[in-house]
Amino acid sequence: MYDLVGDIHGFSEPFVVLLKKLGYAEIEGVWQHPTRILISLGDLVDRGPGQKEVVDILKNMQQNGKAIVIMGNHEFYAIGWHLKGSNGKPLRPHSDKNYSEHRAFLEQASHGSPWYVDAIDWFKTLPLFFENDSIRCIHAAWHEDHLLRLKEYTHENGVIKDEVWRDPSAVELRFYKSLEYCLNGPKIDLPKGAFFIDSNNRKRSKVRLKWWDLTENPTYRSACTSVPNPQQLPDEPIALSSLPMIHGNKPIFFGHYWMQGTPELMKDNIACLDWSVVQKDGCLAAYRFDGEQVLDTNKLVWV
Known part of the structure; x- marks a missing residue:
């Protein structure tokens, strides 16, 4: 039984309200539910005022077996901003545009601090996807062929191998094309x-x-x-x-797209859970999954 949550983007207050609404409680410093596991679909950081708190909550949950946290494009960007390639330059260029998108996290995390470095190291351990017999989860777009290419450079659990970070230039270009598709969508x-x-x-x-x-x-x-x-x-x-081809009827959950209005399903077996918490009239949405192969609109929850 899973509770899937869309893009949080550092908005810790609505996140905590949503956790409570879903029946989670903080016990000995770890938010948890007695019978359910939380799945975060990525984009924990950038934009909101409580980015450190969001990271701390989900990191503690994940490390204590109470949550599965998938990498979003903003976690990938954060890693690229910090790491340098063999040429000594950051993997993600420090341009004005990139800085403006990432500035709030750098300021709140105190760029270069022990907390910041630890957060980046944790981001590197987040899987690009999660799949089991009943569910498929990814940040932006599910595509079987692109996932096969990603798996060439990820461990079985979907975590990017260290060799990619050590020498990105040695990785085949098709990996990055597939990464772009799955983290940012077509x-x-x-x-x-x-x-x-x-x-x-x-x-x-x-x-x-x-x-x-x-x-x-x-x-x-x-x-x-x-x-x-x-x-x-x-x-x-x-x-x-x-x-794009989608094989099988196993439900797919994703975030990323800043949907507008009242949360709803995309299809009977597909749900986007990013409903624009960053905007004044947006919300933070979740879905309570209990193994059903036909999703139920009534199991969407939001604050």
Whole structure:
């Protein structure tokens, strides 16, 4: 029995409220439930005011067998910001754009402090995916072929092997393409001259594909997601070389996409649990999973 939680992004207060709503209690410094395990779908950090508290809560839960924590793109970015390649440069460039996205974590964590270094080391131990006989979990997008490529450079539990961090340049490019797909989801370029304005009021010419629900004749407007005003997208056909394939009916849970409105299921066996806690009118969402292969909207919980 699992309770799956979407992107927290350092918003510790709603996270604690959600834990209590789900029946968890803090016992001897560890949040836990007597019969259930929490699964975090990644993106613990960046943006919110309580990032250290979120990391401490989930780290303690995971290390005491009370939670499974999956890596999100923001944990991956944090590792890349800290680690340096063989050329002595950070794996993630310290550009103004990257710094602005990561600044809140660096400030709250006191960049270079023992707590910060320990957090980065823990992020490196987080799996890219979790799967068993009844459930599949990933941060942004599930795709069988991409997961096969990831498994070439991960341990059986989905944790990236140390060799990747030691010498990223020696890793095949297809690994990074698959990593990008699974941590950030598939994206496509809009037609020349087309754009939309995102939630941060930035102009975007690339858009995220709704990989879990693509029709045979998709258009930019019908097949794309995470766009505040879909009417900004051209209602033109998309020329896709292939549609993402999802094999089997085993439920899939993911986060990442800043969904809007009241939490709902994507399909009978697919749920996105990122419902924009970072926004004023957003919420932090979870799903109470008890082994069912057809998901139930009534088992969505949010604060």
